[in-house]
Amino acid sequence: MNQSDSCYNPTLGELLRQTRKERGWSQKQVEQRVPNNPHAPLSVPALSAFERGERVPSTPTTIALARALSIDVRRAIALRLADVLAGELPGEEEDPLIGEARLVIRDLRAMPSGIRQPARGATRSERSLRTFPQAFPDLVVVTGDKREVPPKTPGDIGAYSASPIDDRWGYALRLPPETEKVSDKEFVTAPHEELEERYGQKNILVIGSPASNHLARLLSRGCVFPFNLQPNHLEDLDRLMEELRESEDQQELAAIGADHQDELKRIMRWFYAYGIIDPVRQDVVGYALPPDKDYATLSLARNPFSPEGQFEHVCILAAGFHHPGTIMAVRYLSEPANFSDRPLGGVLEVSIDTNLKWERRMRSIEAAWETPEYTFEAVLDGIERLPRLNSALVNTAGVDWSACARLVAAVRGDVALAASRDTLRDGA
Numbered sequence: 001m002n003q004s005d006s007c008y009n010p011t012l013g014e015l016l017r018q019t020r021k022e023r024g025w026s027q028k029q030v031e032q033r034v035p036n037n038p039h040a041p042l043s044v045p046a047l048s049a050f051e052r053g054e055r056v057p058s059t060p061t062t063i064a065l066a067r068a069l070s071i072d073v074r075r076a077i078a079l080r081l082a083d084v085l086a087g088e089l090p091g092e093e094e095d096p097l098i099g100e101a102r103l104v105i106r107d108l109r110a111m112p113s114g115i116r117q118p119a120r121g122a123t124r125s126e127r128s129l130r131t132f133p134q135a136f137p138d139l140v141v142v143t144g145d146k147r148e149v150p151p152k153t154p155g156d157i158g159a160y161s162a163s164p165i166d167d168r169w170g171y172a173l174r175l176p177p178e179t180e181k182v183s184d185k186e187f188v189t190a191p192h193e194e195l196e197e198r199y200g201q202k203n204i205l206v207i208g209s210p211a212s213n214h215l216a217r218l219l220s221r222g223c224v225f226p227f228n229l230q231p232n233h234l235e236d237l238d239r240l241m242e243e244l245r246e247s248e249d250q251q252e253l254a255a256i257g258a259d260h261q262d263e264l265k266r267i268m269r270w271f272y273a274y275g276i277i278d279p280v281r282q283d284v285v286g287y288a289l290p291p292d293k294d295y296a297t298l299s300l301a302r303n304p305f306s307p308e309g310q311f312e313h314v315c316i317l318a319a320g321f322h323h324p325g326t327i328m329a330v331r332y333l334s335e336p337a338n339f340s341d342r343p344l345g346g347v348l349e350v351s352i353d354t355n356l357k358w359e360r361r362m363r364s365i366e367a368a369w370e371t372p373e374y375t376f377e378a379v380l381d382g383i384e385r386l387p388r389l390n391s392a393l394v395n396t397a398g399v400d401w402s403a404c405a406r407l408v409a410a411v412r413g414d415v416a417l418a419a420s421r422d423t424l425r426d427g428a
Helices: 012-023 027-033 044-052 059-068 073-086 096-109 192-199 214-222 231-245 250-259 261-270 323-333 358-363 376-388 401-412 415-420 422-426
Strands: 139-143 180-183 203-207 276-278 283-285 293-302 314-320 345-351 366-369
Touching: 012 044, 012 073, 027 044, 027 059, 059 073, 203 214, 203 323, 214 231, 214 293, 214 314, 214 401, 231 250, 231 261, 250 261, 276 293, 276 345, 293 323, 293 401, 314 323, 314 345, 314 401, 323 345, 323 358, 323 366, 376 401
Parallel strands: 139 180, 139 203, 203 314
Antiparallel strands: 276 283, 293 314, 293 345, 345 366
């Protein structure tokens, strides 16, 4: 059976090798990611033997390798057991139970694995949405939160309460069980230095719009398909949030929030008004929303907590203007085939049957790509032209397009492509 078949369950060695190559890591890099353990030492020759199936790692080593490669630990241990049972027992007569166990293992290997396969067109070194989540180890999920009234932290001001089911399709993403989910409030209350230390070496999935997720607002400035936010509104909100961070108690927070209530409402309304910038179309999508439509961006973005110019760890923004767009963005992310011809994401048009009651309406939502099919080069060409686009609708000043261009080249794993577009570093 072809090992790329979605119904094929690999050996542990095959899984280790396949996952390592999807990450674009050498065996030495994997060794460096495994903590030193005198009871489970790891070397490059040992890892090579594990991958070739010449040796089966011990249980502690299996666990360490699974964590280093962001493989489901339980699955890795199950495959190790399968390899042990399926192995030869030299010098011993075959026990009938062992023979029966081998038949069970054979049947298990023919069952659907439930592990997502990269979409058509993806390369081994690529880290795009068609290789999600395998190519995004150390993933953290950030969602919007409830806004307390009166506010208890600065994170309770400057964003609307998020729906608790914005990530209703989160289980369909099949993320590793150790994946952490955190509140967007942390990205307002914590000092930037702490956020750099905590999240600079993480991949981050951000769920929710700039109006309901503080981090989504920051991501949009380095996003390939960003919300068309106005710099003056962002500056006004940043100034207010900085004032809130300096407040000393909850009474002071409540007073500042009350003083700026009208200003906050005005800024938040504008977050829904200007649409989403699509560099492929060279236009803005969704700037006028009828009642039966929503629009969403599903896009790669630079990690604002990583060192400047480094793109080993990135962010993914899954966000609609409203709840229907957000849940469909997450649902689309769960299927790699959606990104075969849109590896960096794009803009979704979401259709809503407003004649149905709310619970049925949410189940009947349909979505389709508004962004046409494209290549990496087409996106880079679009990014290069956008800053010079003469359009009253497209506000490009609030986006770091040079960082977006370098991000596109980096996630493709194409050094030559990155070098050919290096002039964008200076905003050319």
